[in-house]
Amino acid sequence: xxxxxxxxxxxxxxxxxxxxxxxxxxxxxxxxxxxxxxxxxxxxxxxxxxxxxxxxxxxxxxxxxxxxxxxxx
Amino acid sequence: xxxxxxxxxxxxxxxxxxxxxxxxxxxxxxxxxxxxxxxxxxxxxxxxxxxxxxxxxxxxxxxxxxxxxxxxxxxxxxxxxxxxxxxxxxxxxxxxxxxxxxxxxxxxxxxxxxxxxxxxxxxxxxxxxxxxxxxxxxxxxx
Numbered sequence: 001x002x003x004x005x006x007x008x009x010x011x012x013x014x015x016x017x018x019x020x021x022x023x024x025x026x027x028x029x030x031x032x033x034x035x036x037x038x039x040x041x042x043x044x045x046x047x048x049x050x051x052x053x054x055x056x057x058x059x060x061x062x063x064x065x066x067x068x069x070x071x072x073x
Numbered sequence: 074x075x076x077x078x079x080x081x082x083x084x085x086x087x088x089x090x091x092x093x094x095x096x097x098x099x100x101x102x103x104x105x106x107x108x109x110x111x112x113x114x115x116x117x118x119x120x121x122x123x124x125x126x127x128x129x130x131x132x133x134x135x136x137x138x139x140x141x142x143x144x145x146x147x148x149x150x151x152x153x154x155x156x157x158x159x160x161x162x163x164x165x166x167x168x169x170x171x172x173x174x175x176x177x178x179x180x181x182x183x184x185x186x187x188x189x190x191x192x193x194x195x196x197x198x199x200x201x202x203x204x205x206x207x208x209x210x211x212x213x214x215x
Contacts (some may be wrong), residue, residue, distance in 0.1 A: 012115065018167035020176070025164070027156035034156060034185075039176035040113035042085045042120045042141075046174075047113035 006035045006051045009069040011062075015046040022065045023048060030055060079212055080127040081175065081190050083143040084135055085120045095138040096121060103131055109188075111177060122175055124188075124212065145174055145190035148198055150208040154185040165204055171197050188212050 013019040020039060027034060035051035055061075062069050086092030100123070110123040124147065125131065135142045152158045166173060174190040191197040201208045 015172065015174075017170050017172045020173050021160065021163040021167040024156065024160040024162075028160035030156075032156055034154070034159070034180075036180060037159075037176065037178050038111055038113070039173055040083070040111060040115065040120045040122055041174050042083070042115035042118045045115040047115050047120070049113065 006033075006053045007071060008049065008051045009054075009071055011048040011067055011069045013046050013048060013067060015041045015044050019046060019067075020048060022067055023050075023062075026058075026061050026065055027052070030058075030061065032058070078127045079124050079147065081122055081124055081145045081147045081188075082132070082135065083120055083122045083145065083175065083190075084140045085115070085118045085143075086138075086140040087118055089119045092119060092138070092140060093121075096135075096140065099134055099138060103134070105131075109177065111175075146194045146210070147188050147190045147212055148194060148201075148208045148210050149186060149188045149212045150201055150206045151181075151184050151186045152206055154180055154183055159185070161204065162201070162206075165200055166191065166197060169193075169196065169200055171200070 011023070026032065033053045037048070037050040040047050059069065084096060105123065105125050110121065112119065112121050127144070132142055132144065152162065172192045174192060177188045179186045198208045
């Protein structure tokens with residue numbers, strides 16, 4: 001069986017209700033398979049780190065939702 | 074058997090090398106297990122989050138290192154590892170104005186187990202129950 005390669009992403013977003021939901025909506029609409037997710041927050045900033053098998057235009061989808069991710073590995 | 078009163082400590086500091094060093098030394102001395110430890114950069118601060126039995130003494134010692142310390146009540150739940158389920162959960166919380174402060178997850182087969190800290194834990198647990206999930210304040214190791 002061929003294991004699909006996943007990528008680890010890190011996002012920094014405002015620490016307020018609904019920011020994680022924006023990301024989850026993309027996952028749901030695009031049928032993206034999540035391998036793990038972590039969220040941490042300090043003050044006004046939250047960090048979202050996740051691993052997922054994503055489509056080539058994933059970064060574009062994030063930007064359209066007002067989220068910008070850094071590829072961590 | 075009595076369930077231990079587990080809390081999530083969020084310890085944040087600016088000076089990462091010195092902060093890490095003091096924190097790890099303290100946790101080692103206090104025999105805090107670090108399996109559920111998560112580190113993240115939030116702006117110019119480093120946040121280290123870990124689960125441990127609630128202790129005023131530990132909090133006092135953490136604060137003495139100069140770090141900002143926050144304690145949050147946590148709960149866990151399991152849900153199918155499908156993006157649509159995760160969206161349903163996060164949308165319901167967002168619609169109620171509940172903010173997710175932290176989240177850890179472990180994928181276990183077709184299920185995903187999450188440990189969450191939110192700004193309104195009682196309201197969030199009631200909401201999660203209404204969604205048909207089975208949240209529990211008792212959190213075992215991830």
